[in-house]
Amino acid sequence: MARKPLIALIIGSTRPTRFADKPAQWMLKQARARGDMDVEIVDLREHPLPFFAEVASNARMPSKDSAAVRWQETIGQYDGFIFVVAEYNRSITGALKNALDQAYVEWNRKPFTAIAYGSTGGSRALEHLRTIGVELQMVPTRAAVHIGGSDFMAIFPMGGNKPIEDIEAGLLPSAKAALDDLAWWAKATMAAKAVDAAAATETAA
Template structure:
């Protein structure tokens, strides 16, 4: 059996009472039943990343800020990502976009999947984040989970998914595992970057 993929499940909200926390816990709980995934919950509320204050753009590398360096190490250690993304005003959350913008190379050549929630299941947030992911040289995957009216399925700190939600998440895991394995092999072979 191949080594499980290290996947970071990143909570894209820091709001009080946020839906991201129970949704993220649901993702982690379902992933724990799989031998091919090793998922870790990453709460942006624990990171307090400043809003892009550094003189050099992250694409230049050579990070000097200690928090940025720690964030880069956290991101670099993963084989892929699941972003738990709310939709605020037809867009993603500022804190999640900032977390993506804080480092650059560490995201590259890795798959990213999305669990969106909010108006129309967070679809507009997911679509905008896919554009950001492409620019960060990630591989945004087609399958996503779109939770419509997730508050109706919330019981305190627990998200009570229905069978449709669970089926969509299982499909997301399958797609993420396939791409994660393929891209891990490609990165290990150190394929040259395409010249554009």
């Protein structure tokens, strides 16, 4: 029996006053309730990375910085990703962009979805993330969760600061669609990699 995909839920903001934990915990709950994937939080606060300063990406040569190598080893074990996306000035956070740049081969041929938030539901930041993901040879899902407008202000600490459950009726359909897509693509890419690995073993024998 094939194993379940192992998914990292990556919190993409590191600010002390970040809002990200509320949507991260909600999305984690939705993913873990499904039973078709194993999900773990990967918090960028726990992976302090220098600004990318390698000669090239690790697709061309091994990284020298020990923090970058540790980060690569961490994300390399996962079959797919859920990004918690804050929109800063119409893009993703600097911390998340740097984390993406610090690896390459570990992202390849793996799917991702997202829960994004901001005044327009984090849509502009998520589009940037999808473009970056394509360059990293990832598989971005069409479906994602967006928290914006009055819903965002209702749960934002500087707004109503209500629990996210107050608005979840409007989020649950998109969360299901996003996680359905992620599970399908994770299983598909895992199966394809298994075929490639078997072929490589047979060739080497």
